[in-house]
Amino acid sequence: MLFDFGVLLSELIAIYCVLCLCHQEASRRFSIPTPGLENQLKQENFILGSSTMDQVKGVLTLQGEALTQADINLKTAKSNQVMHFTFRDDKHWKLQQIQDARNHVNQALQLLSGRDESYHFKTGAEVNKLMDAVMLQLTRARNRLTTPAAMTLPELATSGLMKMFTPPMPGDVMVNFYINLSKLCLTVYQLHAMQPNTTKNFKPSGSSVLHNPGAML
Secondary structure, eight states, rough: HHHHHHHHHHHHHHHHHHHHHHHHHHHHHHHHOOOTOOTTEEEEEEOOSSSTTTTTTEEEEEEOOOOEEEEEEOTTTOOOOOEEEETTTTTEEHHHHHHHHHHHHHHHHHHHHOOTTTTTOOHHHHHHHHHHHHHHHHHHHHHHHHHHHOHHHHHHHTSSSSEEESSOOOEEEEEEEEEEEEEEEEEEEOOOOTTTTTSOOOOSSSSOBBBOEEEEO
């Protein structure tokens, strides 16, 4: 048991060091306040590609947890005409998925650093309990970045995202931004008149979770 307890403690120290490195990197990417790193937010450009020929093209700029710029060309099924949209200069779109993942990483680090340096664990069960709590937060952080949002079209229409663009998008076109693994995704919806017996609560297919998609800044 003494050997097992020592192994647990050494693993705890190793995990703590890894989390500190992750936290520092997350500070650069996700705007976590860290002394000395306030002005090092990494700006990343994502080139949009469409799975259906050339219907969607453009570039999105992500800085921290916010989309700061968007330059999008859309070609809808109703028309072959290319429509061009950009974000308004005075607005950014905050991605809630990134903020939630950042918060879970912070909570994991706080769990590990919440004890005084002179504190000594008394049992292996105590170490296991702490590590279970840490892994729970890290799993939640991962899940927020791997599971896209599911929204009904009325929810999307009232989310504020449609007010981000200039010129304004047509009333029959909606878009949604979300994170899926390491990719920044854009989904385009084109609205059509519905038959009387058709359900109105349409949601995109695939794995999804209900959550706040973001906010206009």
